[in-house]
Amino acid sequence: MSDIGSGDEGITSQKYHGQGMDAGGNNFDSGQQPQEQELATKMLQIQSKRFYLDVKQNRRGRFIKVAEIGADGRRSQIFLAMSTAAEFRDHLSSFSDFYSSLGPPNPDNVPDDGKLKSEMMLKDNRRYYLDLKENSRGRFLRVSQTITRGGPRSQVALPAQGMIEFRDALTDLLDDFGTDDGGFKGELPEGRHLRVDNKNFYFDIGQNNRGIYMKVSEVKSNFRTAITVPEKCWTRFRDILADYCDKMCRATHQPQEPHSGSASAAGGGGARPSGSQPAPAQFDIDTLTGSAPNRI
Structure with missing residues (x-):
């Protein structure tokens, strides 16, 4: 578990008087979670x-x-x-x-x-x-x-x-x-790397003050960005991606109307059949060991 529970715990007890603002302007009185x-x-x-x-x-x-x-x-x-x-x-x-x-x-x-x-x-x-x-x-x-x-x-x-x-x-x-933090104590999965054309995607599993998360980073030579997906919604995130994959797969492999007289219909020529999809992008996947480097 990380060092703080939610990152926005409130100072709402009577022992803290006033508006609950620190020197940096952080509002301690907002965001108090009822389960705390x-x-x-x-x-x-x-x-x-x-x-x-x-x-x-x-x-x-x-x-x-x-x-x-x-x-x-x-x-x-x-x-x-x-x-x-x-x-x-x-x-x-x-x-x-x-x-x-x-x-x-x-x-x-x-x-x-x-x-x-x-x-x-x-x-x-x-x-x-x-x-x-x-x-x-x-x-x-x-x-x-x-x-x-x-x-x-x-x-x-x-x-x-x-x-x-x-x-x-x-x-x-x-x-x-005691000195037991509680929370998750298992070993987090190793990071993964996916290369597609000129892009690199990094999948890193981490843990912070809000729990376990997956950081998906897109890195190119002059560009980088990342999203963070909380562990509690991984299953739903996966289901949405799988649904899109299924729909695109069905759309891609629908039977095509024959084009009479075309070189492709006769089995000759080097042109790609009308309506067909381009060759899939080439990609490689590997597993990273240790913590994620400072690429993010």
């Missing part, structure tokens, strides 16, 4: 910020939503699969140990980018960048969540002094609900 359940929640007050850790569950499994609310009311959030939350918990321990080993802040000895220690976590189509940073306001852990190959980025910033408290709260939730 909140199983548990914890609130932490760390310096001037409040953090909510919500364990949620939907048909794709369980995950943890981390929401940060600043003193000015600005909101931001990230989503963690249960297994990713466990990995994050372990990183918090190592970051805390490193932070404890640091001396007092020294404005003359701060890296140009402010980063003191960094780690990265990868889960399905999402990356998480953990950066312990220092600026004029102090030291903090920034956790950024991104979608691979671009896409929106969301992040929360945890004051360094609160990392242990945050880790302990996360540990309590993981002890209660």
Whole structure:
């Protein structure tokens, strides 16, 4: 399962006041899915910020939503699969140990980018960048969540002094609900490649925050496009294609009226009979191994 349940979970609880807009303008109050359940929640007050850790569950499994609310009311959030939350918990321990080993802040000895220690976590189509940073306001852990190959980025910033408290709260939730993400656990089929004339079609099976999908990409030398078909409608998609294939097959092989006196009717000459179809396009199909390359 991917790290978030639906991609548009709403912050509708009374604990989130206001219009539910984060710094980037994302509306948390829209799109709440009725089948989603909140199983548990914890609130932490760390310096001037409040953090909510919500364990949620939907048909794709369980995950943890981390929401940060600043003193000015600005909101931001990230989503963690249960297994990713466990990995994050372990990183918090190592970051805390490193932070404890640091001396007092020294404005003359701060890296140009402010980063003191960094780690990265990868889960399905999402990356998480953990950066312990220092600026004029102090030291903090920034956790950024991104979608691979671009896409929106969301992040929360945890004051360094609160990392242990945050880790302990996360540990309590993981002890209660485990580190099993739920959802699909089998091995996804390998990608396929189809070449027709000067076009290449790639069929890649993947999994993201909305479930399993098939991405069909058309690639030419100076052109590429793709569609994404959710797994829940593959059967219907196949049936529609099969129906068109059957109809075209019947139309193509209807008996043709004889043309008396023509060279083709007499069995001679090289001309194609009137009404016949051109030779089918040549194509090759192969199977790709591993993940899809950056052709899409």
